[in-house]
Amino acid sequence: MTLPRVLLAAALAVLLVLPALPSLFGSYAVTVFTLIFFYGFLGQAWNIIGGYAGQLSAGHAAFVGVGAYAAAVLSQDAGLTPWIGMLVGGLLSAALGAVIGYLGFRFGLRGFYFVLLTVAFAELCRLVASNVDAIGGALGYYITFTGNPRHFQFQDSRAYYYIALGFMLLATGVVALIERRRFGMYLTAIREDESACEALGVDTFRVKLLAMVVSSFLTGMGGTFYAFYLFSLQPSTVFGIPLSVEIVIRPIVGGAGTLLGPIVGSFILSPLAELSRAYFAKGGWIGGHLVVYGLLLILVVLFLPQGAYPWLVKLGGGRFLGGGLRPPSDTSPQDGAGKAGARSGPS
């Protein structure tokens, strides 16, 4: 058994334990775990376009916001259950993702320019939401509490725990599927060298656009959870740059372009954010947790540029080739370990 398999087995064991935890935990721990899962989910959705394809979207809050407003407004004003509104929100976000992707990729915006484009769209959404009175304008949009599961509302906060866990597993399953298919292999290759991909017959525009659409669809679905977990939507928060940063930072810390990176990152950062937020708020240092983020990000960039997950794999003696590429024994379906030149990890 190679190390990644050990890690995978450990991950599976954790997954088996997670559903049982809420019965043991206090409500604060349930909240922290809910946030770990939800941000893990958002990070995983971002990971498709930002991690695997290497197209740094710094405006993913736009998709959360569009999905959140869509599901909330449809539920409150049109009586559509958020369980369906969630798909509508996802589709609207995917449409927005397609527009952003089309503009960015058709005109060859790379690096900082793509980052700026995504931020600009998130800001645009924020301004629109702030100025449309029908959806609450700058004052925000409030959801009436009914506690009815049909309305995606629950009396018991443990329900949110399970839903967030489900979201995270769903997104991770999607990414695991993508990783094994031609689409996923093209994504990692595009991150490495786009022109070389084109020369090798890869329609880079289409592949990147599809990645953007899948990523924004999932993120938009998450908007429903956001709305009905918080019961209020503020344009400056749900479309805000801080949320976009929260989404991006977990996969980067955990290992962008790796299957478990966003989850590892969320397990590191979400509790840290929660605890430091509470701690700094007590001392009147509102926003102090952002300083902690900054420091952590500097440390990660300096010492673990590939993220925590690849580091964990190496720590255990495994080999890790780049983000997104698991050690050689996992790279090819019929890869026999121990062929000439292939040093296999410990068994």
Next chain:
Amino acid sequence: MSALLEVRSLSKSFGGLQAVKDLSFDVSEGEIVALIGPNGAGKTTVFALLSGFLEPDAGEIALRGRSIVGLKPHAICALGLARTFQIVRPFPHLSVLRNVMVGALARHPEPREAAARAEAVLVEVGLEARRAQAASGLTLAERKRLELARALATEPAVLLLDEVMAGLNAAETERIVELVLGINRRGVAIVLIEHVMRAVMSLSRRIVVINYGERIAEGVPDAVANDPRVIEAYLGDTAEG
């Protein structure tokens, strides 16, 4: 007769610089053609035009009688024309096998089949021992072979090789020459840009010489080597008489 690849009156300029001027040549099925000329003659620009990375200002390029002008590089690759880059561009963090798989996936969308195809290509170019290594850890000679392997994995009818021997020692060059001949024997037509004259002479049946983007000579290796215009282009204008 229609050749496999037909290039007619191809022109491209960058601002005031005419990089390629009214260039025409053909490549027939199974042929090896060398494109030579002094540094800056426009050879690599010609490759970029043929593979769709640049669009010509004027002229026509046809592959199997079908115009490929205006097509994207990936579409041209799908039609059977593959290129290598003069400055090799491996996917540095991916394994050698995965590098070649990306090329193989063009014809074999199923990863399992693409992997099998990539394995076969790695054996052909002699990189099978490096299959699990990150491409960034290869030597220059190995990277050149990887570049070739990836292009080969797309199963082209025409392969454009841009200085795959530059920077290699004599033994390594000899191996690449053998490899290119082997690929050609399987029916793949090859256009190569090369400065290693010994390799050009032993590989190609026909040589097209360009200077300042224009064709100044074309013919069998011996004839071209003795052409006064070619000698002048390489060695400079000789004194009168």
